[in-house]
Amino acid sequence: MAEPRSQDVLEEGVHLGSASEDAETAELRSLLLGPAEGRIAEIHERLTDPHRQLTEISQVLPDAIAVRTRQDDELAQALGPTVTTAIERSVRKNPQPLIDAIFPVIGPAIRRAISVALSGMVQSLNQSMAYSFSVQGLKWRIEAWRTGKPFAEVVLLHTLLYRVEQVFLIHRETGLLLQQVVAGGAAVQDADMVSGMLTAIQDFVHDSFNAPEEERLETMEVGELTVWIEQGPLAIIAAVIRGTAPQELRPIFQEALETIHLQFRPQLMDFSGDASVFDATRPLLEDCLQTQLDQDKQGSAPARIPRTLLVIAALIVAALLVWGFFAWRDARRWNSYVERVKREPGVVVTETGERDGKYFIGGLRDPLARDPAAFLAEANVDPEDVVASFEPFQAMSPEFVLRRAQRLLETPQTVNLKFTNGVLEAEGFATLQWITEMRRVVRFVPGVTQFKDDNLIDVDRIVNPSLLFEPNQIELAPGQEEKFRQLTADIERLQKLAESMKKNVRLEITGRADGSGSEERNSELSRGRAERIAAELNARLPSKSNLTIAPVSTREKLREELTEADRAANRSVTFKIILTDAR
Amino acid sequence: MMSERNIVQKKICMLGTFAVGKTSLVRRFVQSIYSDKYHTTVGVKIDKKLLDLDETQKMMMMLWDVEGAEQAHELRKSYLRGASGYLLVADGTRKETLYKALEIQARAQETLGLVPYIFLINKSDLIEEWDIEERELEALVEKGWHVIRTSAKSGVGVEEAFTALARKMMEMPK
Numbered sequence: 001m002a003e004p005r006s007q008d009v010l011e012e013g014v015h016l017g018s019a020s021e022d023a024e025t026a027e028l029r030s031l032l033l034g035p036a037e038g039r040i041a042e043i044h045e046r047l048t049d050p051h052r053q054l055t056e057i058s059q060v061l062p063d064a065i066a067v068r069t070r071q072d073d074e075l076a077q078a079l080g081p082t083v084t085t086a087i088e089r090s091v092r093k094n095p096q097p098l099i100d101a102i103f104p105v106i107g108p109a110i111r112r113a114i115s116v117a118l119s120g121m122v123q124s125l126n127q128s129m130a131y132s133f134s135v136q137g138l139k140w141r142i143e144a145w146r147t148g149k150p151f152a153e154v155v156l157l158h159t160l161l162y163r164v165e166q167v168f169l170i171h172r173e174t175g176l177l178l179q180q181v182v183a184g185g186a187a188v189q190d191a192d193m194v195s196g197m198l199t200a201i202q203d204f205v206h207d208s209f210n211a212p213e214e215e216r217l218e219t220m221e222v223g224e225l226t227v228w229i230e231q232g233p234l235a236i237i238a239a240v241i242r243g244t245a246p247q248e249l250r251p252i253f254q255e256a257l258e259t260i261h262l263q264f265r266p267q268l269m270d271f272s273g274d275a276s277v278f279d280a281t282r283p284l285l286e287d288c289l290q291t292q293l294d295q296d297k298q299g300s301a302p303a304r305i306p307r308t309l310l311v312i313a314a315l316i317v318a319a320l321l322v323w324g325f326f327a328w329r330d331a332r333r334w335n336s337y338v339e340r341v342k343r344e345p346g347v348v349v350t351e352t353g354e355r356d357g358k359y360f361i362g363g364l365r366d367p368l369a370r371d372p373a374a375f376l377a378e379a380n381v382d383p384e385d386v387v388a389s390f391e392p393f394q395a396m397s398p399e400f401v402l403r404r405a406q407r408l409l410e411t412p413q414t415v416n417l418k419f420t421n422g423v424l425e426a427e428g429f430a431t432l433q434w435i436t437e438m439r440r441v442v443r444f445v446p447g448v449t450q451f452k453d454d455n456l457i458d459v460d461r462i463v464n465p466s467l468l469f470e471p472n473q474i475e476l477a478p479g480q481e482e483k484f485r486q487l488t489a490d491i492e493r494l495q496k497l498a499e500s501m502k503k504n505v506r507l508e509i510t511g512r513a514d515g516s517g518s519e520e521r522n523s524e525l526s527r528g529r530a531e532r533i534a535a536e537l538n539a540r541l542p543s544k545s546n547l548t549i550a551p552v553s554t555r556e557k558l559r560e561e562l563t564e565a566d567r568a569a570n571r572s573v574t575f576k577i578i579l580t581d582a583r
Numbered sequence: 584m585m586s587e588r589n590i591v592q593k594k595i596c597m598l599g600t601f602a603v604g605k606t607s608l609v610r611r612f613v614q615s616i617y618s619d620k621y622h623t624t625v626g627v628k629i630d631k632k633l634l635d636l637d638e639t640q641k642m643m644m645m646l647w648d649v650e651g652a653e654q655a656h657e658l659r660k661s662y663l664r665g666a667s668g669y670l671l672v673a674d675g676t677r678k679e680t681l682y683k684a685l686e687i688q689a690r691a692q693e694t695l696g697l698v699p700y701i702f703l704i705n706k707s708d709l710i711e712e713w714d715i716e717e718r719e720l721e722a723l724v725e726k727g728w729h730v731i732r733t734s735a736k737s738g739v740g741v742e743e744a745f746t747a748l749a750r751k752m753m754e755m756p757k
Contacts, residue, residue: 174665203661
């Protein structure tokens with residue numbers, strides 16, 4: 001401090017001056033200077049009064065510092081050592097005020113430094129896991145790609161599961177509870193006493209191990225509960241966390257605590273028991289109630305499943321796939337079977353489905369239709385797996401009317417039935433007996449409205465044309481001309497019919513004689529009569545391409561000769577019709 | 584609790600040497616969630632009591648029942664810190680507990696400064712075994728001490744002691 005010295009010098013000068021002056025000089029001076037003397041005295045006082053100097057310097061000091069700082073950094077250089085010493089002394093004397101002052105600043109700074117370091121670590125973790133392959137890993141990788149997060153972060157998220165259930169804001173000095181927030185559904189103990197006890201336990205641990213002032217108990221674990229304590233100079237945040245809390249939570253608590261210190265510093269300093277002023281901290285504390293939801297649990301669960309379980313799961317999946325394939329294949333086969341049955345004439349499918357693990361098919365079936373079971377093999381369906389139930393009915397489609405008619409009429413092979421527009425037409429040849437019976441029965445065949453048999457030949461007219469021969473002659477008796485012409489026409493029709501059926505016709509003509517005369521003569525007559533008719537037919541029939549005529553003879557009589565008429569009937573030829581397949 | 588207005592919270596300590604009946608006094612006064620074994624483990628047990636001081640003012644007393652110390656310097660300062668008042672307890676049947684209480688009070692005042700306190704002479708039900716002379720207490724009263732005779736057994740003076748401390752604390756300037 002240079003001030004007192006300059007003051008002394010000044011005062012000394014004034015004294016020296018005044019000591020050498022006499023009264024005259026004083027008077028002269030007063031005459032010369034006059035009114036200026038008062039101002040000189042004032043200036044003198046300004047220069048000599050230390051208190052006044054202090055006030056004046058204090059008025060210009062801030063501006064002076066600002067001006068000098070703008071000019072160069074000499075002031076900073078000059079003050080540097082002094083400031084350092086001042087801080088050192090202050091810290092040595094009592095570090096708490098400085099700690100309190102920089103607490104809100106130092107937290108974020110440290111966190112930034114740590115997060116930079118961590119992100120480097122996360123990167124390397126990322127690389128090390130980049131080639132690790134698992135289904136879970138692949139899933140997480142997809143999630144990382146989808147959400148744009150680093151893969152390692154996704155892995156971390158999935159391996160952690162926690163819930164912050166309660167957050168206490170506790171006054172550091174008194175251990176009194178300032179504010180408390182609780183996650184929905186979490187059990188609340190008596191928070192006042194809990195916070196007091198927490199503080200006590202913290203103090204107990206701290207005192208017991210002679211820890212330095214700034215080191216406090218930070219974590220307590222009880223089963224799956226963890227109590228995290230964030231320590232500030234004036235207040236403490238204690239968080240009760242269920243599950244595994246990730247370290248990322250810490251900054252959230254720290255930030256909340258720092259904000260509270262910034263915003264509520266006076267209230268914390270002067271706290272005298274009225275906690276209502278801290279109601280405003282609730283939103284900050286509620287931000288700390290973080291929860292990692294169940295969906296993540298599902299995500300993380302497979303990571304902990306042992307390999308054997310994975311194998312079992314894979315087998316189950318494979319089994320399901322195989323089962324699914326077979327089920328699909330069976331369903332396809334069954335559907336194709338049902339379609340096939342539906343296409344079948346005379347069958348109406350009204351119901352299909354599955355019952356008691358078996359396929360079921362039901363409906364109506366004409367007894368003349370094919371049994372639907374016949375198609376099972378074709379569709380590769382196991383008959384054991386099928387329950388079928390068809391009620392009989394009569395199909396009215398032309399095909400079935402015709403089939404029913406054939407069945408009812410017991411149609412011989414030589415008769416061909418046709419059915420069109422309700423008209424049943426018979427052609428071919430049959431015995432008179434069948435023809436008569438058919439004409440009676442056909443009226444009862446459902447669906448037949450009309451019957452035609454113009455092209456139906458009475459086969460009896462060929463088999464026994466009742467041609468009469470002269471006794472002991474091979475010539476026909478007179479008047480048989482018309483009968484013979486009829487026979488020729490019938491054979492011609494037979495030929496045509498056989499041709500349409502692709503058959504060849506063989507006619508065996510059996511000649512006969514009556515009982516009179518010698519046996520030898522009768523044999524001669526029989527043969528002669530057959531040959532005579534054969535020759536006659538050969539001569540008259542226009543085409544013999546599918547016809548063979550074979551004359552034979554027999555001694556057998558057609559009937560017993562009691563009368564002349566019986567004898568005349570025995571003098572005859574009969575025909576045997578043999579159809580053979582055409583080559 | 585926190586949302587209700589006109590509740591003031593105060594931390595108070597129960598101080599005194601071994602077996603003077605601090606815990607029994609607290610048990611007379613409050614419902615507790617912690618068992619007494621905390622004394623031997625952590626060295627303190629915390630209970631609470633809500634007091635109606637008048638129609639508009641309530642006080643939530645957080646009672647720090649501190650483990651009895653054989654020597655005053657064994658008293659944990661950290662447990663005392665932040666207390667707005669304390670109850671000093673001595674056993675009327677054992678004179679030495681009175682002297683220990685005086686030592687403890689000095690220690691507490693060193694840590695807490697001039698906060699309200701009340702001196703309880705406990706076991707007033709055992710009057711025939713009384714060991715403390717009346718004039719010793721009178722001397723304390725003359726020094727400005729508030730002395731109350733209590734019995735944790737019969738309950739005499741207990742409520743009065745806590746309420747008196749509460750009123751003293753409310754009178755203190757912030």
